[in-house]
Every structure is written in structure tokens, then in C-alpha cells.
Amino acid sequence: MISQLVKNEQQLQDAYSVRKKVFVEEQKVPLELELDEFEESSHHFVIYEGSTPIGAGRFRILGNVGKVERICVLHNFRGRGIGELMMDSIHSFASEQDTIQTLRLHAQVQAIGFYEQLGYKIVSDEFLDAGIPHRTMEKPVS
Helix, strand or coil: CEEEECCCHHHHHHHHHHHHHHHHHHCCCCHHHHCCCCCCCCEEEEEEECCEEEEEEEEEEECCEEEEEEEEECHHHCCCCHHHHHHHHHHHHHHCCCCCCEEEEEEEHHHHHHHHHCCCEECCCCEEECCEEEEEEEEECC
16 A cells, blocks of 8 residues: 655646545535545545555644544554554645644544544544544654
């Protein structure tokens, strides 16, 4: 498996294809909410097994905060460390950015344990995003 910072249109479309399968098809998030106005200002990541895209995520820089977003792994590939590989890639990228001091994400409630294992702490009450319960989590850039 390889995690790739998206550098071309094919890689971007591969990342979008994973996101659509997970969020739009599986979780029933409307496409217009999943692919939003922040796509062009984000850094995108995709994980491949061979030539098959199996994981995706994006990252935005908002001043001194790095916003981790749209982390997903195809259903048949979960439980194999792919989410950790994605987060490691994003954390490495974030640590190379001079301005970022804090990483922030909106975790689906069912994924909070995953993010806690990576050092994130809950910093908000529960809220709905696309009809799915979430909580904001943060951790310092290490």
C-alpha cells in the first residue's frame, strides 16, 4: 500500500471515487455536501493497493490550524491499518508546514476511538454534519 499526496488529475479523481463510495453511497451524504467549495483549496491524499484507490482524505490550512477532513477507507479494506497510514501521511505533511500549530477534525462519533488512539482530544459537544453525529477533536502538531 502507498499513500500519495495528490499531484495530478487522475489521483484527484481516484480520491474522489473513494470518497463518493464511502460518504455518498454508503453513508448517504448528498454529493453536493461531500464535494464542496473547499476542494480546490485543499491538499488531497489517496491510498492505493496496487493501482486500486482504497483510501482518501483531504487537508486544509487555516492560519495556524490544519484541518483534517474526509478521511475514509473502502469497506472491504477497513481494519488493515489504512486509516492510520492516511493519518500518518497527513501528520507528516502538516509537520512540514511552518505555520500549523494545531490539527483539528470533525470526527464521526463512531470513529472517535480511532482518533483518540492517534492523540486527538474531544473539544466540542456533539453536533450534526450531513445528518451524522460528530464532535470536534484537536491535537498539537508534533
